[in-house]
Amino acid sequence: MDQKIEVPTTLYLEDLYVHQRFTSGLYHMEEDRIKAFAAEFDPQPFHLDEAAAQRSVFHGLAASGWHTAAVTMRLLVGSLPFASGMIGLGGEIAWPKPTRPGDELHVESEILEIVASRSKPNQGVVIVRCITLNQKGDHVQAFTAKILVFKRPGDPNNAVLKPSAS
């Protein structure tokens, strides 16, 4: 229902720590948008047509995994308040269950690791596990993301990363 993104507090690399957790708002998956996204980017019968989807391995209309991924990004932008934005370098993605029309999705994220940059002392890479859940608690996507994060500006001596804090 609530597609609004809250304005978050801004976090720099120094503010992050392993096991830090973030929870997103909600995103409602509408059938029309599922079909329109699929028509543009993933035009396969099980994403476009209910009858065809019933006969497929999905046993009913399912959103494209890339639609689930895009919605997850929307929720992450509102819930991982990194100062320079969510600059994703990539990661490992999986869709254990399909997203369905009417699903209410949210994302629970946890920092797994913080890796200092050797060449660029003002930045680092944060490994974050982002689980996308539906209203029943099913995991519809697991994404372990590598995200570029910057240090607070104007602190040139702060060249050593804190490995953890709390």
Place this chain on the structure above:
Amino acid sequence: MDQKIEVPTTLYLEDLYVHQRFTSGLYHMEEDRIKAFAAEFDPQPFHLDEAAAQRSVFHGLAASGWHTAAVTMRLLVGSLPFASGMIGLGGEIAWPKPTRPGDELHVESEILEIVASRSKPNQGVVIVRCITLNQKGDHVQAFTAKILVFKRPGDPNNAVLKPSAS
């Protein structure tokens, strides 16, 4: 320019082999669509506004990585002609360079591995490396995908996978 998808020949699991390659058609990245996709799914300044993007690590307007991923899927649907469709279980994704307005993307795919299902003799998982390139040959996305593929129906005795063929 050419957003059309060619109708492919249908391939079953028995038709696939390691090192088999597929090349997609072209997809033109339009600035308006880059901004609209970002406004819906990845509302960050460097995907929405040229001036803000110039000041960011991207040094110019860049498409959301998830837009590049969605376009890659569109190109894969037209170029990996698996009989039951492109049913992706997940994979490893990376964006070595940003996608820019005006880019002409295509995808080059290669089968790396074919894994038989132990529990379901009529299906298997195919590992495919899908590289998305721009008109200069830069790699804008690397996706190593796990794709569910079915065997040809009506051949119940064909329970052993060919590891390779050509």
